[in-house]
Amino acid sequence: MTHTAEIISVGTELLLGNIINTDARDISVALSRIGINVFYHSVVGDNAQRVTEAVNLARTRADIIITTGGLGPTYDDLTKKSVAAAFGRKLVFHENEAEKIRAFFKDRLGHAEMTPNNLQQAYLPEGCVVFDNGCGTAPGCAIEADGIHALMLPGPPRECRAMLEASAIPYLEKLSDSAIFSHNIHIFGMGESSVEARLEEIMRSSENPTLAPYAKDSEVMLRVTAKAAARDEAEAMMDPIIARVRAELGDIIYGIDTGTLENTVVSLLRARGMTLAVAESCTGGLLSKRITDIPGASKVFLGGVIAYTDGAKTTLVGVPRGTIEKHGVVSPEVAEALAMHVRESLGADIALGITGVAGPGADEFGNPEGTVHIALASSDGVFRRSPPLFYDRTRIRVTAASHALDMARRYLDGLHV
Amino acid sequence: MTHTAEIISVGTELLLGNIINTDARDISVALSRIGINVFYHSVVGDNAQRVTEAVNLARTRADIIITTGGLGPTYDDLTKKSVAAAFGRKLVFHENEAEKIRAFFKDRLGHAEMTPNNLQQAYLPEGCVVFDNGCGTAPGCAIEADGIHALMLPGPPRECRAMLEASAIPYLEKLSDSAIFSHNIHIFGMGESSVEARLEEIMRSSENPTLAPYAKDSEVMLRVTAKAAARDEAEAMMDPIIARVRAELGDIIYGIDTGTLENTVVSLLRARGMTLAVAESCTGGLLSKRITDIPGASKVFLGGVIAYTDGAKTTLVGVPRGTIEKHGVVSPEVAEALAMHVRESLGADIALGITGVAGPGADEFGNPEGTVHIALASSDGVFRRSPPLFYDRTRIRVTAASHALDMARRYLDGLHV
Numbered sequence: 001m002t003h004t005a006e007i008i009s010v011g012t013e014l015l016l017g018n019i020i021n022t023d024a025r026d027i028s029v030a031l032s033r034i035g036i037n038v039f040y041h042s043v044v045g046d047n048a049q050r051v052t053e054a055v056n057l058a059r060t061r062a063d064i065i066i067t068t069g070g071l072g073p074t075y076d077d078l079t080k081k082s083v084a085a086a087f088g089r090k091l092v093f094h095e096n097e098a099e100k101i102r103a104f105f106k107d108r109l110g111h112a113e114m115t116p117n118n119l120q121q122a123y124l125p126e127g128c129v130v131f132d133n134g135c136g137t138a139p140g141c142a143i144e145a146d147g148i149h150a151l152m153l154p155g156p157p158r159e160c161r162a163m164l165e166a167s168a169i170p171y172l173e174k175l176s177d178s179a180i181f182s183h184n185i186h187i188f189g190m191g192e193s194s195v196e197a198r199l200e201e202i203m204r205s206s207e208n209p210t211l212a213p214y215a216k217d218s219e220v221m222l223r224v225t226a227k228a229a230a231r232d233e234a235e236a237m238m239d240p241i242i243a244r245v246r247a248e249l250g251d252i253i254y255g256i257d258t259g260t261l262e263n264t265v266v267s268l269l270r271a272r273g274m275t276l277a278v279a280e281s282c283t284g285g286l287l288s289k290r291i292t293d294i295p296g297a298s299k300v301f302l303g304g305v306i307a308y309t310d311g312a313k314t315t316l317v318g319v320p321r322g323t324i325e326k327h328g329v330v331s332p333e334v335a336e337a338l339a340m341h342v343r344e345s346l347g348a349d350i351a352l353g354i355t356g357v358a359g360p361g362a363d364e365f366g367n368p369e370g371t372v373h374i375a376l377a378s379s380d381g382v383f384r385r386s387p388p389l390f391y392d393r394t395r396i397r398v399t400a401a402s403h404a405l406d407m408a409r410r411y412l413d414g415l416h417v
Numbered sequence: 418m419t420h421t422a423e424i425i426s427v428g429t430e431l432l433l434g435n436i437i438n439t440d441a442r443d444i445s446v447a448l449s450r451i452g453i454n455v456f457y458h459s460v461v462g463d464n465a466q467r468v469t470e471a472v473n474l475a476r477t478r479a480d481i482i483i484t485t486g487g488l489g490p491t492y493d494d495l496t497k498k499s500v501a502a503a504f505g506r507k508l509v510f511h512e513n514e515a516e517k518i519r520a521f522f523k524d525r526l527g528h529a530e531m532t533p534n535n536l537q538q539a540y541l542p543e544g545c546v547v548f549d550n551g552c553g554t555a556p557g558c559a560i561e562a563d564g565i566h567a568l569m570l571p572g573p574p575r576e577c578r579a580m581l582e583a584s585a586i587p588y589l590e591k592l593s594d595s596a597i598f599s600h601n602i603h604i605f606g607m608g609e610s611s612v613e614a615r616l617e618e619i620m621r622s623s624e625n626p627t628l629a630p631y632a633k634d635s636e637v638m639l640r641v642t643a644k645a646a647a648r649d650e651a652e653a654m655m656d657p658i659i660a661r662v663r664a665e666l667g668d669i670i671y672g673i674d675t676g677t678l679e680n681t682v683v684s685l686l687r688a689r690g691m692t693l694a695v696a697e698s699c700t701g702g703l704l705s706k707r708i709t710d711i712p713g714a715s716k717v718f719l720g721g722v723i724a725y726t727d728g729a730k731t732t733l734v735g736v737p738r739g740t741i742e743k744h745g746v747v748s749p750e751v752a753e754a755l756a757m758h759v760r761e762s763l764g765a766d767i768a769l770g771i772t773g774v775a776g777p778g779a780d781e782f783g784n785p786e787g788t789v790h791i792a793l794a795s796s797d798g799v800f801r802r803s804p805p806l807f808y809d810r811t812r813i814r815v816t817a818a819s820h821a822l823d824m825a826r827r828y829l830d831g832l833h834v
Contacts, residue, residue: 015455017445018631018640021438024460028434038432039467043441043458050456057474073610074630115614135808156632158812214435223435278723284709285702288723292701295777295810303729305722306695306705312720315762316733345732360712393712 003036003175006062008054010070010079011155012045023068023153023160030169035180035227036064046070051082055150059086063148064172069155071138073117079152080141084125087145091123094139097130098122101137131167135159142171149175178227181234185222185245188261188406189252195220198248202241209238211245218399219261251415254406261405262290268412269300276408277348278304279317279338280401281329282356282372287401302346307338307355317341330355330367332375332384339377350378350411352404358393369393372400376407376417383407383417420453420592423479425471427487427496428572429462440485440570440577447586452596452644453481463487468499472567476503480565481589486572488555490534496569497558501542504562508540511556514547515539518554548584552576559588566592595644598651602639602662605678605823606669612637615665619658626655628662635816636678668832671823678822679707685829686717693825694765695721696734696755697818698746699773699789704818719763724755724772734758747772747784749792749801756794767795767828769821775810786810789817793824793834800824800834 007024014021024041031038039061044050051070058065070079084091098119105114121138124130131140131151136159142151151168153160187195192215196203199222203211209226224241228234246253258264269276280287285306291297307313310329314321319337327333338353352374359369370389375382387403389396410417424441431438441458448455456478461467468487475482487496501508515536522531538555541547548557548568553576559568568585570577604612609632613620616639620628626643641658645651663670675681686693697704702723708714724730727746731738735758736751744750755770769791776786787806792799804820806813827834 009458012629013631014442015445015458016449016640017442017447018638019633020442021458025431025434025437028432030434032433039462040471041426041432041438041458041460045456047456054457074613115610117614117617118610158808212435283706284714284718285705285721285723286709288702288725289700289706292703292723292725292775292814293811297701298725301701301725303723303725303733304702305733306702306709306720308705308709308715308718308720309763312763316720316722346726346729358709394710397709 002178003064003172004062005031005036005038005064005066006040006042006058007038008051008058008065008067009041009043009155010046010051010067011043012076014043015045022157023155026157026161027066027068027153027164030164031172033180033182034169034173034176035178036172036176046076046078048078048082051079052086055083055086059148064175065148065150066168067150067152068160071121071140071152071154073115073120073137077120080123080125083150083152084143087125087143087150089125089127089143092126094122094124094130097124097139100132100139104137129171131163133159134162134166140167142168178229180225180227181231181238182223182225183238183242184257185224185242185253186255186258186261186264187220187222187249187252188218188254188402190220190249192220195222195249199245202244202248206241209234209241211241217395218402251410251413254409260290261402261409263294265405265408265412266291266294266297266300268409270296272412274349274412275300275302277302277342277346277351278353278404279307279313279342279351280304280354281307281313281338282358283354283397283401283404284308284358286397287352287354287404290401290405302348304342304346313338318345328365328367330357330363330365330371330373332373332386335373335375336377336382336384339375340382343377350376350408352376352408354400354404356396356400358396358400360393370396372396372403374400374404374407376404376411378411383411385417419595420481420589421479422448422453422455422481422483423457423459423475424455425468425475425482425484426458426460426572427463427468427484428460431460432462439574440572443574443578444483444485444570444581447581448589449597449599451586451590452593453589463495465495465499468496469503472500472503476565481592482565482567483585484567484569485577488538488557488569488571490532490537490554494537497540497542500567500569501560504542504560504567506542506544506560509543511539511541511547514541514556517549517556521554546588548580550576551579551583557584559585595646597642597644598648598655599640599642600655600659601674602641602659602670603672603675603678603681604637604639604666604669605635605671605819607637607666609637612639612666616662619661619665623658626651626658628658634812635819668827668830671826677707678819678826680711682822682825682829683708683711683714683717685826687713689829691766691829692717692719694719694759694763694768695770695821696724696759696768697721697771698724698730698755699775700771700814700818700821701725701775703814704769704771704821707818707822719765721759721763730755735762745782745784747774747780747782747788747790749790749803752790752792753794753799753801756792757799760794767793767825769793769825771817771821773813773817775813775817777810787813789813789820791817791821791824793821793828795828800828802834
């Protein structure tokens with residue numbers, strides 16, 4: 001039997017637009033992974049009556065109800081009470097949960113004094129399955145009645161994601177028979193509409209597995225999804241589709257299930273036993289930040305310079321002042337000098353240099369917003385890329401960093417940079 | 418009379434979690450700005466029956482219904498048909514909208530040839546108010562029946578935001594009498610539950626204006642919201658609440674309506690005519706990235722070093738090897754050396770140094786994950802902070818960068834650092 005889930009997010013801050021509903025997205029992704037359909041997302045404010053109404057409505061159109069938010073210690077955290085009411089349950093005090101909350105404050109936050117309202121989080125519906133909160137104080141839980149399951153998860157995205165993977169998905173997998181298996185094909189260097197045009201015939205003709213494109217920042221991801229009883233069966237269904245996509249797109253595919261470009265670059269560096277250094281101007285630390293987001297980056301990333309000013313370029317990196325004066329600070333030559341000098345001073349195998357104009361507006365020399373020059377220095381010489389970038393400051397910075405990572409990825413893969 | 422709105426987002430990609438519902442956020446922010454309450458967000462798939470059901474449900478609990486998505490040229494773009502059905506209207510062909518669509522393809526996309534399905538976008542409910550699409554082909558529209566208004570906006574966030582501001586909000590402002598005015602009080606240095614405990618009495622006793630806390634990363638934001646006919650009236654209502662909050666929390670309030678810590682620091686630097694440099698280890702560029710996210714940061718941010726390895730600390734920053742050997746690389750002394758030397762080499766007024774263990778796990782010297790030492794170097798000497806940080810790599814890096822920014826903010830504000 002296939003299950004139908006409805007996600008109810010509780011929080012007036014969502015209705016005021018103070019935060020985005022990333023929890024519903026994260027839960028939807030996880031549910032489709034295990035083959036559970038989601039027909040509705042709902043968002044309601046911190047209002048007991050409306051939460052109960054939303055739960056009662058959900059009971060008429062779904063057999064799995066997942067709530068997020070409203071589990072906290074404050075007076076407006078009323079999800080458990082409202083859901084329990086809809087299921088005809090009382091809230092009861094769980095002493096061992098209270099102990100965990102006291103311990104959390106003592107051990108993790110280092111101070112014994114805890115405001116009493118925190119113990120409200122230890123009241124849970126009678127007869128529920130308790131979900132531990134790996135990174136917060138509010139436990140979640142699940143209750144079941146007449147074959148309808150209600151799972152209550154915390155609102156803070158980190159806590160919600162952690163409890164989803166550790167407790168909610170395992171709980172739900174026991175209810176599901178067939179599963180969804182998928183692979184993500186990661187692409188850099190072609191726009192979504194061009195990718196779609198190239199693959200239109202494959203996408204149209206595929207029902208199971210399906211092939212669908214998703215654009216994010218300056219990248220395109222293709223997801224191949226198969227519904228099957230078991231992993232090996234699904235793989236056999238997906239292999240030919242992936243082969244056709246590879247034949248169509250070639251080496252602009254930078255990885256399958258490898259996650260981000262930075263992830264791919266760090267993995268390639270580790271596999272090659274090589275090191276990386278950077279000298280970034282207009283990206284202002286974003287490139288380094290993305291690389292060091294990856295756990296274990298310290299094994300291969302030596303560091304670099306935020307060469308945000310001419311002074312930083314000359315003093316910290318050692319770019320000759322003459323190069324800046326002759327070619328202008330936003331030039332391929334300065335990008336090359338940044339890469340070459342930071343590679344030398346840190347003794348890195350490869351180094352990336354970026355200079356450009358993130359905007360808003362042109363720089364004082366009239367270089368338009370979006371002008372970016374990138375260089376990769378290596379023992380095989382220096383490679384350049386000067387992609388014209390668009391949209392806004394944020395997008396220009398992200399895309400510039402992505403181009404730099406793509407150059408590193410292509411170099412490390414032995415491709416034409 | 419106050420209006421109640423419900424936002425219905427149409428799109429299976431939302432239910433699959435392929436995209437986040439930023440449209441609902443953007444619309445909620447705009448509606449609260451003009452004093453329209455939002456009690457529900459709903460998300461439904463590209464399914465005519467469920468969209469019609471969602472609209473019919475919304476008609477029972479809201480007098481303003483705003484849909485996003487499903488206005489495009491493809492077969493699953495069925496919002497207009499479904500909403501029109503719920504309002505008992507037919508779709509009629511609008512020739513002048515068709516002209517705009519043909520022109521868009523010709524002028525903006527540069528190719529005259531246009532697939533015929535694009536003209537489906539020119540079919541709109543009879544008697545509707547048409548909303549021009551400033552950055553796409555799909556026009557939006559509004560219809561009204563029995564005092565209930567339905568506004569249909571496109572799904573792509575850029576198009577939705579543009580049409581919202583250009584057409585939807587002006588349309589709705591004509592319906593609204595009172596408006597909502599609010600101020601955001603930004604806090605760093607106290608957890609949400611402690612802030613709430615301190616302010617509980619104010620929060621409980623406030624109905625108009627209201628006072629509500631929102632936790633994000635390592636910060637807490639308090640929003641004071643007043644409903645009034647005019648701005649000055651609202652300000653007079655909010656002033657005493659803000660004064661009471663200030664009296665209660667003091668200088669952990671880093672700003673009102675100032676946005677982020679990095680925003681505050683860049684503004685303070687510009688106001689003081691001072692410059693900043695950084696040398697960051699465990700944050701790996703995140704601190705610089707956050708500072709350079711702010712347009713105009715180049716006026717005050719000189720740059721810095723990602724001193725991710727000992728080599729980078731000694732070679733690029735000039736930290737004496739002896740300091741590292743004597744105190745260990747994760748030590749207050751190395752944080753101080755990072756700040757002092759980068760300040761000197763870039764000639765900055767103030768400089769921030771960070772060294773620590775972002776994790777996962779302890780470092781090779783046994784410093785536990787979350788050990789972070791931060792220093793601020795200035796003409797008044799060097800200041801230190803070694804906050805114990807928790808949770809995970811991402812949270813530790815963000816919070817460490819926030820502490821560094823808070824030290825700069827406090828120094829620039831003449832407070833005890």
